[in-house]
Amino acid sequence: MTVIITDTGFGPDTWTLGYEGDTALDLPSDTDPVQLSERLAAQVQMIRIAFPSFADGRGFTIARHLRLSGYKGHLRATGHLIADQYAMARRSGFDDVEISDELAARQPENQWLARANWQQNDYQARMRGGSPAAA
Amino acid sequence: MARAFTPKVITANHLIEGDVIYLTAADTWSRDLAEAELITDEAHAQLRLLDAQSQPATVVGAYLADATSGANGPEPTHFREEFRRTGPSNYAHGKQEVLANV
Amino acid sequence: MYKYNDFDTAFLAERNAQFRAQVERRIDGSLTEDEFKPLRLMNGLYLQLHAYMLRVAIPYGSLNSAQMNTLALLAEKWDKGYGHFTTRQNIQYNWPKLSDVPDMLDALAEVGMHAIQTSGNTIRNVTADHFAGAAADEIEDPRPIAELIRQWSTDHPEFQFMGRKFKIAVGGAAKDRAVLKAHDLAVRVVQNDAGETGYQILIGGGLGRTPMIGKVINDFVPRADLLPYIEAVVSVWNQIGRRDNKYKARIKITVHEHGIDHIRARVDARFALIRPTFLGADQELFSEIKVHFSPPKFRTGSTTPYDTAYKTDPVFRAWADTNLADHRVSDHAIVTISIKKHGATPGDASAEQMRVMATLAADYGYDELRISHEQNVILPHVHKSDLPAIHAKLKQHGLGTANIGLISDIIACPGMDYCALATARSIPVAEQIATRFDDLKLEHDIGHLQIKISGCINACGHHHVGHIGILGLDRAGVENYQITLGGDATWSAAVGERAGPGFAYDEIVPAVERIVDAYLSVRDTAEETFLETYRRVGMSPFKAALYPEAIKKVA
Numbered sequence: 203m204t205v206i207i208t209d210t211g212f213g214p215d216t217w218t219l220g221y222e223g224d225t226a227l228d229l230p231s232d233t234d235p236v237q238l239s240e241r242l243a244a245q246v247q248m249i250r251i252a253f254p255s256f257a258d259g260r261g262f263t264i265a266r267h268l269r270l271s272g273y274k275g276h277l278r279a280t281g282h283l284i285a286d287q288y289a290m291a292r293r294s295g296f297d298d299v300e301i302s303d304e305l306a307a308r309q310p311e312n313q314w315l316a317r318a319n320w321q322q323n324d325y326q327a328r329m330r331g332g333s334p335a336a337a
Numbered sequence: 338m339a340r341a342f343t344p345k346v347i348t349a350n351h352l353i354e355g356d357v358i359y360l361t362a363a364d365t366w367s368r369d370l371a372e373a374e375l376i377t378d379e380a381h382a383q384l385r386l387l388d389a390q391s392q393p394a395t396v397v398g399a400y401l402a403d404a405t406s407g408a409n410g411p412e413p414t415h416f417r418e419e420f421r422r423t424g425p426s427n428y429a430h431g432k433q434e435v436l437a438n439v
Numbered sequence: 440m441y442k443y444n445d446f447d448t449a450f451l452a453e454r455n456a457q458f459r460a461q462v463e464r465r466i467d468g469s470l471t472e473d474e475f476k477p478l479r480l481m482n483g484l485y486l487q488l489h490a491y492m493l494r495v496a497i498p499y500g501s502l503n504s505a506q507m508n509t510l511a512l513l514a515e516k517w518d519k520g521y522g523h524f525t526t527r528q529n530i531q532y533n534w535p536k537l538s539d540v541p542d543m544l545d546a547l548a549e550v551g552m553h554a555i556q557t558s559g560n561t562i563r564n565v566t567a568d569h570f571a572g573a574a575a576d577e578i579e580d581p582r583p584i585a586e587l588i589r590q591w592s593t594d595h596p597e598f599q600f601m602g603r604k605f606k607i608a609v610g611g612a613a614k615d616r617a618v619l620k621a622h623d624l625a626v627r628v629v630q631n632d633a634g635e636t637g638y639q640i641l642i643g644g645g646l647g648r649t650p651m652i653g654k655v656i657n658d659f660v661p662r663a664d665l666l667p668y669i670e671a672v673v674s675v676w677n678q679i680g681r682r683d684n685k686y687k688a689r690i691k692i693t694v695h696e697h698g699i700d701h702i703r704a705r706v707d708a709r710f711a712l713i714r715p716t717f718l719g720a721d722q723e724l725f726s727e728i729k730v731h732f733s734p735p736k737f738r739t740g741s742t743t744p745y746d747t748a749y750k751t752d753p754v755f756r757a758w759a760d761t762n763l764a765d766h767r768v769s770d771h772a773i774v775t776i777s778i779k780k781h782g783a784t785p786g787d788a789s790a791e792q793m794r795v796m797a798t799l800a801a802d803y804g805y806d807e808l809r810i811s812h813e814q815n816v817i818l819p820h821v822h823k824s825d826l827p828a829i830h831a832k833l834k835q836h837g838l839g840t841a842n843i844g845l846i847s848d849i850i851a852c853p854g855m856d857y858c859a860l861a862t863a864r865s866i867p868v869a870e871q872i873a874t875r876f877d878d879l880k881l882e883h884d885i886g887h888l889q890i891k892i893s894g895c896i897n898a899c900g901h902h903h904v905g906h907i908g909i910l911g912l913d914r915a916g917v918e919n920y921q922i923t924l925g926g927d928a929t930w931s932a933a934v935g936e937r938a939g940p941g942f943a944y945d946e947i948v949p950a951v952e953r954i955v956d957a958y959l960s961v962r963d964t965a966e967e968t969f970l971e972t973y974r975r976v977g978m979s980p981f982k983a984a985l986y987p988e989a990i991k992k993v994a
Contacts, residue, residue, distance in 0.1 A: 234678070234679075235678065236705075236708070256474060256477075256600065257477060257560075257600055259560075259598070259599060259600025259601055259677065260677060260678060260682075262596060262597045262598075262599075262600070262677075263597050263674050263677045263678045264678070266597050266674070267674070267678075267709075267712070270712040270713065270716070284470070284474050286461065286478055287599075287600070289596065290596035290597075290599055290600075291596075292596075293596035294596045294597055308469060309464075309469055309470075310469075313464065313469060319453075322449075322453070323446075323449060323450040323453050323454075323594075325450065325590050325593050325594055325595070326591065326596065328720060328724075329590065329591050329666060329717070329720060329721045329724065330716050330717050330718060330721070331717070331718035331719055331720025331721070350486055350490075352465075352537065353466075353536055353537050353538050354490070354536055354537075355486055355487075355490040355491035355535075355536065355537060356489060356490055357488075357489060393468070393471065393472055394466070394468065397472055397486055398472075398486065414916075415916050416855070416916070416917070416918065417488075417855065417913075420488060420489075420855055420856065421488055421489065424489060425489065425533075425856035425857055425866075426856055426864065426866070426867055427784045427787075427856055427866045427867065427870070428519075430489075430519055430533075431489045431490075432489075
C-alpha cells in the first residue's frame with residue numbers, strides 16, 4: 203500500500219480510475235517530456251512520474267516541462283522520494299507525492315509537513331516575479 | 338581462477354567524529370589498526386562486514402581493507418591505508434597527533 | 440560588496456534549520472546514510488579520508504574583512520587552526536565533527552556566508568575573475584551577474600538531483616582569469632555592435648577523465664534573457680544527460696555525443712517555454728544587486744612612499760614586480776598575497792594569517808578581499824602609497840612570498856593526504872618542487888610558469904591546463920606521476936599533451952627540474968615564456984630531457 207502526501211500531510215489515494223485507461227499515464231523517469239507534450243491527449247487528467255531512486259531528479263524536469271507546455275491536470279511523483287524533496291516536487295509542478303508505507307513509517311508525516319512551507323523562501327519564484335511554477 | 342583471499346581488516350569512519358576506526362575481534366570499534374581483527378577466512382570476512390554495515394548509527398562506509406600480520410598486530414599493505422591509520426603527511430594531524438599527546 | 444537582504448537572511452536561516460534537522464534525522468535513523476549523503480553534500484559536507492570536510496563557498500571569490508574573520512573563527516573554534524583555499528573559490532575545513540557542522544553554518548550565516556551547493560550533483564558555487572571590479576582590462580564587473588546566478592541557482596528545485604555536478608564561471612574582462620573554457624557553462628560579458636552589453640555563453644568545457652574545451656553555444660544573450668537561457672541549458676542536460684555512467688554524465692559528454700548544434704536547438708526550444716515565465720523581477724533584482732558592487736570612492740594622493748621603496752628596497756621591488764597587477768585607477772594596484780610560501784601547503788592559511796589579511800583589507804583595501812582559483816588571496820584595491828606598509832606586515836606573517844605566476848606558485852589539490860577520491864599525494868610534491876627551485880634561486884630567471892598538480896583523474900588541481908601538469912596515480916599500489924606539457928588555462932585554453940611514462944614519487948621533482956633545464960637551454964630569449972617556447976619547439980626537447988635512457992636505447 204502507499205501513502206499520498208499533500209501540504210496537509212498523509213492521506214489515502216483518491217484517484218480511483220487507475221492507470222490503465224485513457225485518462226491517466228504512468229511514466230518512467232527517462233520519459234522525453236518534449237515528445238510527451240507534443241502527443242499528450244486532451245482527456246489525460248492524471249500523470250504519474252516514477253522516481254526509481256531519490257537520486258534520479260529527472261522527474262522534476264519532466265514535471266516542470268509539462269507545466270510549461272500547458273498541462274493542467276494532476277501530476278504525481280511516485281517511488282523513492284524523501285521528505286526533503288517534497289518542496290522540490292511541489293515547486294516543479296507536482297500536486298502530490300506517493301510513497302510506500304514502509305518509507306512512510308521511516309519518514310513520518312511530521313518530516314514531510316516540515317516542508318509544507320514550500321512556497322516560502324523560493325529564490326526562483328522571486329526571480330521570475332510571478333507565482334510559483336506550479337500555478 | 339578466483340584470486341586467493343588475502344587477509345583483511347574491517348574499517349570505516351565514525352558517524353559523529355568522522356575519524357578512521359577498525360572492528361576488533363571483541364565486536365568493538367578501535368581507533369588503532371593494531372587492535373583490529375585480522376580476518377583470514379573469506380566467508381568470515383563477509384559475515385563480519387555485514388555485522389559492521391548493520392551499525393549505521395555508529396559507522397559510515399564500512400569496507401574490507403587488505404592488511405597483513407605485523408609484530409604488534411595488523412599492518413596496512415597499501416599506502417592509502419597507511420595514510421588512514423597515520424594522518425596526513427603535511428601536518429602532524431590526525432592519528433599521529435593523538436599518539437604524540439599520549 | 441553584496442549584503443544579504445531580508446529574503447537572503449530568512450532563506451539561509453530556514454535552510455540551516457533544515458540541515459540541523461537532517462543531521463538529527465540521520466542520527467535517529469529516519470535517514471539512511473545513502474539518503475543523507477546527497478543532503479550533506481549539497482550543504483558542503485564530505486566524509487574524507489581522516490574526517491569530515493566542510494567546504495564553504497566564497498561566491499565569485501569576493502569577501503569582506505568580517506567574513507574573512509569569521510573564516511578564521513571557524514578554523515580556530517571547530518577545526519585545527521587553518522583552512523584550505525581551493526581551486527573553485529571555496530575554503531575547506533579538514534577536521535569538523537558532524538555534530539558541530541550546524542553551528543559552523545549558523546556562524547557563517549551571521550556574516551552572509553554558506554556552504555550550499557559546494558558539492559553534490561547540483562549547480563556549484565559560481566566562480567568569477569578574481570580581479571573583478573579592479574582589473575584595468577574589464578568591460579564590466581562580472582560579480583553582479585554572478586550574484587544573480589547564485590541566487591537563481593540556490594535551492595533550484597529542478598536541479599538538486601542531477602546526473603552530476605554543474606559548474607558555472609563568469610568573466611567580464613579581455614583576459615580570462617577564471618578558466619572559463621574548462622567549465623560546464625561559462626558566461627562572458629561582451630558588447631554587441633550596437634554597444635549593448637550581453638553575454639557570450641560557452642558550454643561543455645571540463646577537465647577530469649575526459650578534458651574538453653568549452654564551445655560557444657550562443658554569441659550574444661541579452662541581459663534579460665540570461666537566467667532563462669541558463670535554465671534552459673541545465674534543464675535540457677538534466678533531461679538527456681547520461682545517468683548510466685558517472686564518467687559520462689557531465690554536459691561535456693552530452694555535447695560531445697549529441698553535437699553542439701543539436702543541443703543548441705533543444706535549448707532554444709526550452710528557452711522559448713521558459714522565457715515568458717520571467718516577468719522582469721530578475722532585472723529589478725539585478726539593478727539592486729549592481730548598487731552593492733559600485734566601486735569604492737578611490738582616494739587620491741602621492742605615490743612617493745611606493746616609488747621610494749621600489750627604488751631602495753630590493754625585497755619590496757621583487758615582491759612588487761611579481762605580486763602586483765594593473766588597477767583600473769592608475770595610482771592604485773591589485774595585490775596578490777601568495778598563499779604559496781616555499782615548502783608550505785598551497786592554499787593553506789592559518790587563522791592568524793586570515794585575520795592579518797582581513798585587517799589589511801579593512802585598513803588599506805576598502806574592506807575588500809578576493810580568493811583566486813590559483814589559491815591565493817587578493818587585495819583588489821590598494822593605493823600605491825600603502826604598499827610598503829602592507830608588504831612589511833605580510834612579511835611578518837609568512838605572507839610576503841614574491842612568487843605569483845612563478846614556478847613555486849603551484850596549484851595543488853589536497854590529494855591523498857586528505858581526499859577520499861585521491862590516488863596519490865599532491866601536497867608534498869608541490870612543497871618539494873617549490874623548495875627545490877627556491878634553493879636553486881632560479882625561479883625569477885625561469886619567469887612565468889604554471890605547475891598544476893592533481894592527485895587523481897578528477898583533476899581538481901587543473902593539471903590538464905598547467906604549463907606543466909602533474910597527475911598522481913596509483914600504479915600497482917605505488918604512487919606514480921604523469922606529466923603533461925603545454926596546457927593553458929586562459930582564453931587560449933589548451934589541454935596539455937602527455938609526455939610519456941610516469942615517474943615514481945622520488946623521481947618527480949628531478950623530472951620537473953630536467954624539463955625546466957631543457958626550457959632554459961632552448962628558449963630564444965629570457966622573455967620567451969615556457970609556454971611560448973613549448974609552442975615553438977614542441978614536445979621533443981622536453982621528452983629527450985625527461986627520458987634520456989630512451990634516447991640512448993634508440994642510438
